[in-house]
Amino acid sequence: MSDEQMTPRHVADGYVDRMAALDPETGLALGIGAVDDRQPDLTPDGFAAREEVARQTLAALDALPAAAADAPQEAACARLLRERLTARLQWYEAGEHYRQVQNLSSPVHGVRQVLTLSATRTDEDWALVAGRLRNVPAALDGYRVTLGEGIGRGLLAAPRQAEVMREQLAAWTGLDDGGPGWFAGLVAPGPEGMRAELDAAAARATEAVVAFRAWLGEVYAPAAEGTPDAVGRERYRRHARQATGADLDLDEAYGWAWAQFHENLEQMRGEAGRVLPGASPLEAMGHLNAQGHAITGRENVRVWLQGIMDEAVGALDGEHFDITGPLRRVESCLAPPGTAAAPYYMGPSLDFARPGRTYLPAMGRERFPTWQLVSTWYHEGVPGHHLQIASWTASAGSLSRYQVTLGRISADVEGWALYAERLMNDLGYLTDPARRLGYLDKQMLRIIRVIVDIGMHLELPIPADSGFHPGERWTPALAEAFMAAHHGSPAGRRSSEIIRYLGRPGQAIGYKLGERAWLTGREAARRRHGAAFDLKTWHMKALVQGSFGLDDLADNLASL
Numbered sequence: 001m002s003d004e005q006m007t008p009r010h011v012a013d014g015y016v017d018r019m020a021a022l023d024p025e026t027g028l029a030l031g032i033g034a035v036d037d038r039q040p041d042l043t044p045d046g047f048a049a050r051e052e053v054a055r056q057t058l059a060a061l062d063a064l065p066a067a068a069a070d071a072p073q074e075a076a077c078a079r080l081l082r083e084r085l086t087a088r089l090q091w092y093e094a095g096e097h098y099r100q101v102q103n104l105s106s107p108v109h110g111v112r113q114v115l116t117l118s119a120t121r122t123d124e125d126w127a128l129v130a131g132r133l134r135n136v137p138a139a140l141d142g143y144r145v146t147l148g149e150g151i152g153r154g155l156l157a158a159p160r161q162a163e164v165m166r167e168q169l170a171a172w173t174g175l176d177d178g179g180p181g182w183f184a185g186l187v188a189p190g191p192e193g194m195r196a197e198l199d200a201a202a203a204r205a206t207e208a209v210v211a212f213r214a215w216l217g218e219v220y221a222p223a224a225e226g227t228p229d230a231v232g233r234e235r236y237r238r239h240a241r242q243a244t245g246a247d248l249d250l251d252e253a254y255g256w257a258w259a260q261f262h263e264n265l266e267q268m269r270g271e272a273g274r275v276l277p278g279a280s281p282l283e284a285m286g287h288l289n290a291q292g293h294a295i296t297g298r299e300n301v302r303v304w305l306q307g308i309m310d311e312a313v314g315a316l317d318g319e320h321f322d323i324t325g326p327l328r329r330v331e332s333c334l335a336p337p338g339t340a341a342a343p344y345y346m347g348p349s350l351d352f353a354r355p356g357r358t359y360l361p362a363m364g365r366e367r368f369p370t371w372q373l374v375s376t377w378y379h380e381g382v383p384g385h386h387l388q389i390a391s392w393t394a395s396a397g398s399l400s401r402y403q404v405t406l407g408r409i410s411a412d413v414e415g416w417a418l419y420a421e422r423l424m425n426d427l428g429y430l431t432d433p434a435r436r437l438g439y440l441d442k443q444m445l446r447i448i449r450v451i452v453d454i455g456m457h458l459e460l461p462i463p464a465d466s467g468f469h470p471g472e473r474w475t476p477a478l479a480e481a482f483m484a485a486h487h488g489s490p491a492g493r494r495s496s497e498i499i500r501y502l503g504r505p506g507q508a509i510g511y512k513l514g515e516r517a518w519l520t521g522r523e524a525a526r527r528r529h530g531a532a533f534d535l536k537t538w539h540m541k542a543l544v545q546g547s548f549g550l551d552d553l554a555d556n557l558a559s560l
């Protein structure tokens with residue numbers, strides 16, 4: 001293709017191809033690129049190589065003639081690509097990659113993700129699994145070099161992040177329970193003819209993780225001593241830009257969240273009385289945990305959650321959405337041990353050979369109260385993450401592949417999923433008092449995230465009318481106590497949540513702020529169309545628009 005024929009879409013899709021070739025986790029997640037046994041290069045040079053692709057892509061975008069972005073879809077693609085890569089490079093140039101020690105989505109988690117994404121259908125697939133296991137030590141050694149460079153530069157994560165990662169790695173290796181560990185479990189179903197090779201490769205990976213965990217405790221954690229949990233306003237804005245695609249007014253968001261808190265709390269108080277007359281929200285939620293509907297057994301809860309999604313597909317298709325073809329297939333899975341406590345979703349490969357999947361962390365449990373899970377699976381599955389991300393994937397012919405994959409903006413994605421929970425409530429699928437209290441409790445969690453995530457990192461004062469430690473400045477201990485007072489999660493989940501916010505500043509606020517943008521855009525579109533507004537039509541247009549940052553999302557939704 002000549003330079004004159006190039007458009008922003010071609011440049012963006014070229015970036016996807018180059019990143020898939022360079023980074024095996026990206027290639028496996030998208031189902032494109034070379035099929036080999038590599039693990040990510042986590043050395044400083046490996047990070048630099050990936051960011052050089054971003055620089056070269058921005059240069060290619062800048063070199064396009066202005067007319068190349070005349071079409072609205074091309075202009076949207078160019079704007080997204082420029083914003084995303086600029087934010088990424090700012091993050092890299094600030095040295096943030098030197099201190100990615102956290103309980104979710106760190107490079108170390110990516111090493112295991114490569115194995116989670118690996119196919120295991122044939123002997124050839126298993127041979128690649130064995131090779132990827134054998135390459136775990138080199139990947140972890142590379143990241144040890146990067147973190148060591150961070151120590152030398154004074155760019156470190158807070159000590160609690162290192163300690164939590166060490167706890168997770170203990171679960172990966174069996175050090176926490178004396179078992180064989182996750183890697184041994186991964187290869188257990190492999191072909192008997194490869195048993196010795198697979199077992200040896202799993203043992204090699206396990207030994208490497210044990211060694212990396214020891215280094216975190218003996219070298220990294222002592223060096224990190226004194227590093228504060230709070231990142232401050234400048235770093236926070238940089239992280240929030242990555243997660244939301246916007247330069248936010250953080251003080252406005254903090255104040256707005258407090259107003260949402262008081263409104264939601266009143267609704268929870270009313271619903272608690274329907275669950276248990278005279279009970280407070282916490283008392284009602286405690287009652288539901290102890291005596292409400294529950295599923296016993298991990299496989300049983302996996303099957304039950306699959307039923308929730310299958311039921312939603314059948315109920316919503318035709319009336320509120322068109323859910324056809326590969327969009328109808330979404331799988332419920334149990335998360336591997338040593339993950340964070342929150343459920344999550346992984347989108348399909350570009351060819352849908354691997355379907356979208358939801359994951360429930362069991363966290364050592366065998367009994368699962370369901371009052372919270374219904375709303376959560378509307379969020380993770382249908383009509384939440386799966387319906388949006390699978391719709392994007394199915395639209396890769398009209399959108400760029402970049403817009404539906406690497407260009408995703410967390411606040412758009414999480415905002416839609418939270419909007420999906422509200423939609424199911426508004427459509428009457430959460431009228432049962434227990435399930436509705438679960439929905440309101442999940443809303444409260446996302447409101448609390450805005451308050452404490454911004455509050456902790458900026459060390460803001462707690463308002464006088466909050467009813468909770470008025471005038472004091474936020475600390476992690478106060479944040480966990482606030483969550484304990486107003487959200488029905490067990491102690492382990494609360495601790496995991498707070499550590500997540502401290503390790504990934506600005507990401508957790510995108511749920512509620514993203515939902516606000518979706519609701520604002522829908523209401524503006526409703527006013528613009530008047531009596532002709534049709535919600536299903538608007539939904540179907542919204543689901544194939546690709547990702548937008550919060551700078552653009554509400555306006556774009558209003559125009560549909």
